[in-house]
Amino acid sequence: MTDARDPIVRIEGVTKAFGSFTALHEMNLSIASGEFVTFLGPSGCGKSTTLRILGGFETPNTGRVILDGQDVTALPPNKRNVNMVFQDYALFPNMTVRRNIAFGLELKGMGKAAIAARISELASFLELTAYLDRRPDQLSGGQRQRVALARALAPDPALLLLDEPLGALDAKLRGQVQVELKAIQRRTNKTFFFVTHDQEEALTMSDRIVVMNKGRIEQDGTPEDLYFRPASRFVAEFIGETNLLTGQAIGRDQDVTGFDWQGNRLRAIASPGVGATATTASLRPERVQVAQERPGTDNAVQGRVVNRLFKGHRMLLDVAVGNTVIQAYTDTDRGRAIEDGPVWLGWNANSLTLLAD
Template sequence: MTDVKDPIVRIEGVTKSFGSFIALHEMNLNIASGEFVTFLGPSGCGKSTTLRILGGFETPDTGRVILNGKDVTALPPNKRNVNMVFQDYALFPNMTVRRNIAFGLELKGLGQAAIKARIDELASFLELTAYLDRRPDQLSGGQRQRVALARALAPDPALLLLDEPLGALDAKLRAQVQVELKAIQRRTNKTFFFVTHDQEEALTMSDRIVVMNKGRIEQDGTPEELYFQPASRFVAEFIGETNLLSGRALAVDQGSAGFDWQGHQLRATSTPGRAALAGGAATASLRPERIQVQRDRPATDNAVQGQVVNRLFKGHRMLLDVAVGETTVQAYTDTDRGRELADGPVWLGWNANSLTLLAD
């Protein structure tokens, strides 16, 4: 669990089952104020269940949820200082944008002058002023998403929960709204808890990513940590593209390891807890873009020879399949170099910090 000083949210030993299906196994998680935390994982991994427990829409079987130092485990949604943005936005179709934003403020009992001031503030902030008198069906997907955010932010919640809110957008608009949403989070300094199954979306937007698998936290860290230092085979495969090399772990020390792969003695990095792998079968992760491909032996920590057996044009870069012994290794290179290296033997080179020893 990531060390968080004075967390705004503490999830302590939370479990949740639906019949015989265990959705969450004793989850422990701390979230700091102002963090953009993304829960990432495949369908059924427990990420949406966690979000619903935080929002008060589900009650855990065991464990506690602490918000701003207060135990809110048994409180209903309207008694928590939390708001939620759903995938379909759940806007009131018969209400204008203005009335949608005002809804939560009216429930809090604010006066009309205070409500108008808050609506005007959010509309200006989210560039919605020109649309305040329109209904949701008169707006684009991106505009509806901003209205949903404005409505959720209006009561000034301590925590904002977002359940795959970009899933209904097309690819181009989705990329645009990702940038906008992260900018909004930074400007408001609100704590965002974002749920997605899209690993690229998680890498783009998050301060922290919590990778879930079968109701458990597989790894919790920054996007860079999860991408370049995956703790397990599941994380390595789920986030981005990678080569998984099967071999034998040699000496495993603090942060470093030896790795025997098809008779090649390689240098690798290891994460805490990998020492027990020394001398046994192990798997290592190597990202395709971290590999140098050239005719001459590269001056890298690790170097092996192979033969290009296939290439795939990807616009500004090319993906090469290189046969090394019994294994095909994939490596990215620029398009011109990929054409030059299409025939004949090549060298693959990478440094020790690009090869990570995994736990299966």
């Protein structure tokens, strides 16, 4: 068995092709015990294929899957210590909540007293005790989601796979369940492998995000790393809003790299692996200060406010600098106070990230 510091999952050199289409290209990845790892990417990027390979629903063409120290590459789903929560929850409609949770335990041959104790434990933990004798059609979306989790957690799997399980919920309930699901993961200390195409969902819930693009891992890191230190243009654009500046890296001083943009010599931070030939930099709108006077930041350029967009508690300003429009967020009152016309934009070196071309 692994401990909390060891990888509970290792994907080693996994390739998967469907006819002439290669869904995964020699993937290598380790997941530690107790991590909430989210696979994020557009449709067709390989994230669901990875989940299905981990679950035993697909077999890779090459490579191995190691789970809890055991090579499970060729094992079917029922021979793996893995469980799955589907987008539609796949609850048995004619069974009560109690019977839905008990189903997997009965298949394992657990005794009636042990099953009853396990159901009671999970129902209390997930606040389902009052609903044990109801059918799924008598529950709300959030309650059905908790029943699906209880059924998946009942056999005590080493790894829980979640295939866009919040996709059927409305926006308000989805936000509530995101917080709840993360809290459940923390309390159980289970390893969650979560698949989504929703960037905000990934940022909210994950310990770690693996961004997929065309069957390959584009970047793997914490939500903060990926948001503020995107490694590529794809990651910068896919996660959140960003300004992309086109210029040229022009030298390095310790951790800071020079960047020539429209005749302005800026100071920037290079993402890991980005060389001296970088021509694109990412700047998040909320990192840009807008002021009437020159700010005391590492970088400062002059521009002109050409548009503003009210977004409730904050305002988005469009500022033309040369042939580029830079977007900057500010609080609403400050945004109203800034007049149309000339302004200064400022940001520090650690807010401008050079990207791999």
